[in-house]
Amino acid sequence: MVAILELNQVYKSFGGIKANQNISLEVEQGSIVGLIGPNGSGKTTLFNSIVGTHPIDSGSIKFNDKEVSELPVPVIAKLGLLRTFQQTRVYGKLNCIDNMVVSHKPTKDGLFSVFSVMPPELTEKAEKLLEFVGLYRKRKLLAGDLSFGQQKLLEMAMALMNEPKMLLLDEPTAGINPTLINGIIDRLIRVNGEFGITLLVIEHNMRVVMGLAQRIFCLAHGEMLAEGSPENIRDDQRVIDAYLGVQ
Amino acid sequence: MNRQTILIIVLGIIGILLPFIFPAYKLQISFLWILIVLALTWDIQGGQMGYNTFGNILFFGIGMYLCASIQVGMFFPLSEWTASGGEKTFVHEPDQFFQGFFVGILAAGLVPAIIAALIGYGILGLRGHYFAICTLGLGIAAGEIAGGIELIGAGQGMTVPPWPKGIGDTELRAEFFYFLSFILMVITFLFLKWAYQTRFGLILNAIRDNEDKAEAMGIPTMRYKIIGWVITAFFVGIAGGLMGNMVGYIEPVEVAFAGATLGVFMILMTILGGKGTLWGPVIGATVFHLFKEGFWTYFLGWQYVALGLLIVVIVVFFPEGLMGWIREKYPEKFGETVDEEDQKSSVEL
């Protein structure tokens, strides 16, 4: 197995709250991996640690064998490790096409590209990807005018526009119309298969994560509770207890 | 040629003819061009990028003092100039005047731009109110510091070399500065018009709408913020250099680092015209200048009250500025017609 992401004994606390304790995990290149756990178990915190939003207290985070735990956010993103947000973040006063175009990663990103003109092909690519996530008809609307669920889809499309190697998705189906959930599972599988993007998905909906992931990690109280195949996780008494204990 | 290009050309021709149509108002209109430059550049941060700055007056004052000091210092001892009342003791030959002016204006643009690049990394790392307050402090501190430097006349201020004798009259002088400020305004406008159509413009807007997202998407936001700040400093510095020459006399807190007047006006003008638009600052500065001159002529003594009322009217009735108001009324003119059906359509996967 070739690990694209490798976490070793990662710790992160906020004051007295131990949000992540001794987290170690590996994500295999080209796979889809699920990250589950009750609310407040530290999943989003782990994403923030991985992409450099905050410094970790100790431990190591390697992306493609490169230590990234000390790198700033834009640098990690440019290495090809992107995340989407649980509470959506889009450029509200720009329309969907512009949200997409600005998300494109220029091949040459030197000082001279600052004033480069956006090539028209980018608009075409943006439209194709918006079509892919079902937002084609919304392309001229301001991103801020979209519903929460539509903004989640837009964020996903923006991430694809950037052509990352690995994508961390924070609850991609939360707030989305239930009739669309199967469509999203299908799209994520295609993102993984056709675009070759490794996925690490935080997901609350058990049905979704079971249908999507090849391997699942379960957090509870900031610690790694269990890991294994979807079947193992579903039958794991500790996982069942963690969920029942909270809800 | 599209409509906008035609409009720009027509306005450009009007700008060239204005000093001959209204010769008595040459200086007043020159001030308008400077105000437009200040509003356009304020909007780079305040409008397009969403960073409210109160510090642009810093670059204005530095440009002004630097230009004048070079104009004098290239030919005479600066300290004696300021101590002895300047032109009463030393006289610039025409050659000296223009050479000094040329070098001075160049430095008035370049030095503030370099300063912006140097302090940008620290200051532009601040967000929201912290950024606003820090820039406010910069402007105030600069005025205080300039008021303590004897070399440039301290609190007394200094005079700028007057128009050399023997070449034309005061009319020629007025025309010279009219066209220079007009050209500065046109270049600033055309440069920003172009820049906003590139990656630069889109990324400033992305920073405005969600800077964290922009960083998470791998955009080196600091680089864009610094470049924007450098552009602002460059044009504002030149505007300061020109303004010093037009006024003829520089004083630290009311002319050069005039945060309480010009520093506030540049923000008001932009908001009046419409933040984050190319034409907003142009329209805002023009309307503001006309009103302000009118108030100073007809309501003397009450001019600040009238100005205050104008501000209240702007904020209450045109929260998005005049451009925002027009945009809302005629969205199709801005290529913004949105199909109702698209709006209501449901997403299918």
Ligand SMILES: Nc1ncnc2c1ncn2[C@@H]1O[C@H](COP(=O)(O)OP(=O)(O)O)[C@@H](O)[C@H]1O
């Ligand atoms: N920036 C922060 N400051 C303080 N506490 C935080 C911060 N981010 C997360 N936490 C705390 O860390 C714990 C884990 O939160 P989070 O990672 O958001 O959980 P999850 O995503 O699994 O629901 C919670 O107790 C939360 O309140």
Ligand SMILES: [Mg+2]
């Ligand atoms: Mg979360």
